[in-house]
Amino acid sequence: MARPMGPVRLRKTNYVTLTIxxxxxxxxxxxxxxxxxxxxxxASSSSNGNQQLLRKPAPAQAKLIGDRPPVRRxxxxxxxxxxxxxxxxxxxLILTPMARFYQEYWNNLMKLDYPHELISLGFILPKNKEGxxxxxxxxxxxxxxxKGPLNDRFRSVVIERQDFDPPIxxxxxxxxxxxxxxxxxxxxxxxxxxxxxxxxxxxxxSWVLWLDADIVETPPSLIQDLAAHDKPLxxxxxxxxxxxxxxxxxxxxxxxFNSWQDSPTAQEIASKMDPDxxxxxxxxxMATYRSLMAYMADKxxxxxxxxxxxxxxxxxxxVKADVHRDGAMFPPFSFYNLIETEGxxxxxxxxxxxxxxxxxxxxxxxxxxxxxxxxxxxxLL
Amino acid sequence: xxxxxxxxxxxxxxxxxxxxxxxxxxxxxxxxQHDFDFAPxxxxxxxxxxxxxxxxLMTRLGIIIAAVLLFGLFVWPGDFSLTSVFSLGLVGSTSExxxxxxxxxxxxxxxxxARGWEREERILxxxxxxxxxxxxxxxxxxxxxxxxxxxLMDLAFLVSDSKDRTxxxxxxxxxxxxxxxxxxxxxxxxxxxxxxxxxxxxQDVESRHGFAAQAxxxxxxxQARNWLLSATLRPYHSWVYWRDxxxxxxxxxxxxxxxRHNKDVIxxxxxxxxxxxxxxxxxxxxxxxxxxxTALALAETLDEDAVIVEGYAEYATWRPHLAxxxxxxxxxxxxxxxDGVGGVSILAKARVFRSGVHFPAFSFERHAxxxxxxxxxxxxxxxxxxxxxxxxxxxxxxxxxxxxxxEEMEKERLAKExxxxxxxxxxxxxxxxFSDTNSQWEKDKSxxxxxxxxxxxxKKTGSKKKSKPTTEETDEDDRVNADEVDEDDLxxxxxxxxxGRSKKAEPEDKSKVVGSKKRTGRPARKxxx
Numbered sequence: 001m002a003r004p005m006g007p008v009r010l011r012k013t014n015y016v017t018l019t020i021x022x023x024x025x026x027x028x029x030x031x032x033x034x035x036x037x038x039x040x041x042x043a044s045s046s047s048n049g050n051q052q053l054l055r056k057p058a059p060a061q062a063k064l065i066g067d068r069p070p071v072r073r074x075x076x077x078x079x080x081x082x083x084x085x086x087x088x089x090x091x092x093l094i095l096t097p098m099a100r101f102y103q104e105y106w107n108n109l110m111k112l113d114y115p116h117e118l119i120s121l122g123f124i125l126p127k128n129k130e131g132x133x134x135x136x137x138x139x140x141x142x143x144x145x146x147k148g149p150l151n152d153r154f155r156s157v158v159i160e161r162q163d164f165d166p167p168i169x170x171x172x173x174x175x176x177x178x179x180x181x182x183x184x185x186x187x188x189x190x191x192x193x194x195x196x197x198x199x200x201x202x203x204x205x206s207w208v209l210w211l212d213a214d215i216v217e218t219p220p221s222l223i224q225d226l227a228a229h230d231k232p233l234x235x236x237x238x239x240x241x242x243x244x245x246x247x248x249x250x251x252x253x254x255x256x257f258n259s260w261q262d263s264p265t266a267q268e269i270a271s272k273m274d275p276d277x278x279x280x281x282x283x284x285x286m287a288t289y290r291s292l293m294a295y296m297a298d299k300x301x302x303x304x305x306x307x308x309x310x311x312x313x314x315x316x317x318x319v320k321a322d323v324h325r326d327g328a329m330f331p332p333f334s335f336y337n338l339i340e341t342e343g344x345x346x347x348x349x350x351x352x353x354x355x356x357x358x359x360x361x362x363x364x365x366x367x368x369x370x371x372x373x374x375x376x377x378x379x380l381l
Numbered sequence: 382x383x384x385x386x387x388x389x390x391x392x393x394x395x396x397x398x399x400x401x402x403x404x405x406x407x408x409x410x411x412x413x414q415h416d417f418d419f420a421p422x423x424x425x426x427x428x429x430x431x432x433x434x435x436x437x438l439m440t441r442l443g444i445i446i447a448a449v450l451l452f453g454l455f456v457w458p459g460d461f462s463l464t465s466v467f468s469l470g471l472v473g474s475t476s477e478x479x480x481x482x483x484x485x486x487x488x489x490x491x492x493x494x495a496r497g498w499e500r501e502e503r504i505l506x507x508x509x510x511x512x513x514x515x516x517x518x519x520x521x522x523x524x525x526x527x528x529x530x531x532x533l534m535d536l537a538f539l540v541s542d543s544k545d546r547t548x549x550x551x552x553x554x555x556x557x558x559x560x561x562x563x564x565x566x567x568x569x570x571x572x573x574x575x576x577x578x579x580x581x582x583x584q585d586v587e588s589r590h591g592f593a594a595q596a597x598x599x600x601x602x603x604q605a606r607n608w609l610l611s612a613t614l615r616p617y618h619s620w621v622y623w624r625d626x627x628x629x630x631x632x633x634x635x636x637x638x639x640x641r642h643n644k645d646v647i648x649x650x651x652x653x654x655x656x657x658x659x660x661x662x663x664x665x666x667x668x669x670x671x672x673x674x675t676a677l678a679l680a681e682t683l684d685e686d687a688v689i690v691e692g693y694a695e696y697a698t699w700r701p702h703l704a705x706x707x708x709x710x711x712x713x714x715x716x717x718x719x720d721g722v723g724g725v726s727i728l729a730k731a732r733v734f735r736s737g738v739h740f741p742a743f744s745f746e747r748h749a750x751x752x753x754x755x756x757x758x759x760x761x762x763x764x765x766x767x768x769x770x771x772x773x774x775x776x777x778x779x780x781x782x783x784x785x786x787x788e789e790m791e792k793e794r795l796a797k798e799x800x801x802x803x804x805x806x807x808x809x810x811x812x813x814x815f816s817d818t819n820s821q822w823e824k825d826k827s828x829x830x831x832x833x834x835x836x837x838x839x840k841k842t843g844s845k846k847k848s849k850p851t852t853e854e855t856d857e858d859d860r861v862n863a864d865e866v867d868e869d870d871l872x873x874x875x876x877x878x879x880x881g882r883s884k885k886a887e888p889e890d891k892s893k894v895v896g897s898k899k900r901t902g903r904p905a906r907k908x909x910x
Contacts, residue, residue, distance in 0.1 A: 018443070022443070069567070069568070072571065073552070076608065077576055153482065154482065156482050160486045161486070161488055161489065163491070191736045195732075198735055199735060325608045325611045326604055327740065330737060350743040351742060351743050
């Protein structure tokens with residue numbers, strides 16, 4: 001028989017499909033709505049805390065008078081910076097620009113015996129594949145710690161992602177230390193450091209500790225020890241443990257060549273240079289004859305020996321917050337032919353803050369691949 | 382075989398393809414087909430009407446429940462008891478606690494764009510204050526009027542070394558602002574930073590702008606600005622707006638106006654109104670300039686710690702200043718590349734500050750504070766732009782010289798006023814004395830004429846009697862009046878003459894009033910009546 005006349009019948013309504021669709025709609029709506037409501041609830045809860053660093057911006061539109069952000073006063077005259085930071089409950093901000101996450105770094109951080117409730121952490125990671133991996137690993141550790149025992153929890157943790165692309169240079173030791181790559185790399189590093197510093201410094205910080213992500217071994221009392229010297233900028237000596245390729249035994253060698261005392265040769269080189277060029281330390285092409293703190297260590301156990309410095313390295317560096325507040329930053333350009341941490345020491349000096357080094361106080365860098373180390377060794381010698 | 386070559390309309394009727402021109406059923410199906418039929422021949426029982434109705438009911442119920450749920454989600458978005466059913470425990474209470482101490486920020490989300498108010502970009506408004514009590518109410522009138530969404534703006538104040546009630550007044554007015562009845566008035570986070578730097582330099586206008594004090598004063602200013610910024614800048618800020626407290630007039634839309642240009646650092650032109658005797662208006666902010674070769678050469682010769690300050694004869698830099706390029710009728714959107722910036726009103730992207738640009742409290746390339754800031758931003762390849770024809774007005778604070786001059790002017794003015802008042806009084810008196818002379822004269826005239834007529838009539842009648850029982854001078858007076866009537870033109874005659882004539886009649890009056898001839902006339906005439 002011919003098909004009966006009339007409209008073509010629609011497919012039968014499938015109730016399963018409809019239900020799933022409705023559920024999906026609800027899900028989507030829930031996530032849209034809950035995003036907005038989340039901020040409003042957490043903002044009100046965080047306002048009672050003293051973690052000024054962590055304040056979220058005010059909710060989109062505060063409707064009730066009670067919701068309006070209060071007027072807060074901070075008297076920076078009361079932020080003390082003393083040689084006895086624990087006694088005076090001084091907040092230390094540990095800042096780490098991170099490209100790779102090393103579990104040993106985190107373990108070492110956890111071992112610091114400075115009261116954790118007085119330590120704020122700040123991290124900045126590049127926005128690339130490596131950075132994503134490091135962020136994930138870091139966040140896992142942070143979550144674990146902040147949910148863990150109260151004594152281990154840090155005062156606050158801020159994780160930031162860079163808003164600029166890191167220069168496309170391999171992070172391999174050999175590539176990283178090539179001279180022509182250094183300026184670009186260190187300029188980018190400076191910007192990362194500055195971004196991190198100026199957005200996390202806040203009103204309660206007394207000390208800023210710059211700690212590189214590959215510092216895996218420090219004395220647990222690092223902060224107190226350095227602060228006890230009561231210097232505006234203070235650097236311990238950074239070493240690298242490695243397996244000596246000749247003897248096959250573990251050994252130590254100096255790692256950070258950015259802590260130095262200036263030399264007339266270096267100044268002469270600088271005076272002949274284009275103002276945009278930079279002097280780099282540790283390269284044979286540019287013999288500066290500066291006295292490097294790396295080589296000042298003697299065998300004695302006198303840990304408190306101080307030496308004045310003109311350039312500092314950033315591997316581990318304790319700075320009084322006032323130095324940064326005065327404006328001393330890590331120049332991402334050639335500042336007196338210096339860049340990054342060395343430029344920072346120079347800028348601090350221009351502002352009237354001197355740098356000090358502790359040649360016999362050691363912190364240790366990550367053990368890296370022997371081949372890369374051997375290459376590095378060759379370039380250095 | 383031949384079929385394949387035939388056009389489509391020639392397809393025979395029994396073909397499976399229907400011909401358009403072949404008469405068929407109007408629904409487009411061939412009439413007679415047994416081999417191509419897609420209607421099922423088998424009997425398909427319809428669903429039980431009861432079951433169908435039940436299904437329909439269920440659908441409706443389901444739709445209603447879904448609608449109610451959706452509505453509920455919109456009305457009570459914070460109601461987690463309902464939504465947690467769907468969240469499957471993704472948002473737990475433990476992570477809520479963790480969120481209190483851990484924050485994650487992606488700085489590429491806070492780059493700052495030309496239309497920040499649409500993207501809800503947060504601005505940090507920084508105001509350094511020192512002994513600024515008298516200007517605070519004016520600043521708040523500006524704050525209330527700013528059109529950029531207030532909840533997107535965080536305010537940061539630095540109160541340093543103030544001896545007046547700056548802090549108290551500031552807090553008072555801020556709390557008032559935050560409790561404003563209009564929900565659009567309250568601002569976002571508000572921080573007041575107190576820090577004393579031990580100000581060595583006096584803030585009064587004279588010492589503030591003296592040449593010698595400039596370098597150290599500006600270094601201290603720079604230090605204050607850096608403290609304020611580093612204490613309040615957060616990873617969620619996209620822009621930073623620096624504003625001086627003593628701006629008198631500025632457009633309400635200034636933030637948007639500057640933002641629209643989408644530059645890293647941008648400043649408007651700053652002028653100030655002047656009293657008329659000084660020319661009405663004057664360029665104020667001379668720190669926004671373009672670098673010149675002369676200035677670069679000058680910088681070379683200077684000591685490392687020297688600071689070039691603009692607008693002083695000691696350093697002739699020949700730089701093109703933003704302030705002097707203003708054309709009141711020019712296009713306010715015109716941009717000009719500059720190297721040094723003035724600090725009265727700076728809008729900068731937060732990433733400029735994040736990357737390390739600050740207000741050097743030392744001599745950076747022979748410049749400090751905002752000029753050094755401009756130089757450093759340039760050094761880091763940020764765009765630094767000024768708007769020569771977009772003007773805001775700084776408050777006019779008279780200098781000591783101006784005050785002296787104004788005092789002198791005031792004195793002069795008072796003296797002049799006193800003199801004028803005296804003069805006016807004199808004139809008034811004169812007018813009082815002589816304003817009605819004409820009418821008086823007319824009256825007198827008519828009376829005299831009457832008297833004269835009477836006298837004439839008397840003469841005619843020959844009686845020769847005195848008409849009125851007055852003084853003995855009446856005769857004389859009559860004679861005078863008669864004379865004048867005879868002369869026929871009484872009004873045009875000089876007064877003096879008339880009085881002079883009448884004076885002859887009463888010499889004894891002269892002894893009474895000596896100074897003025899004019900006065901003598903009147904009593905005489907009055908006496909005559």
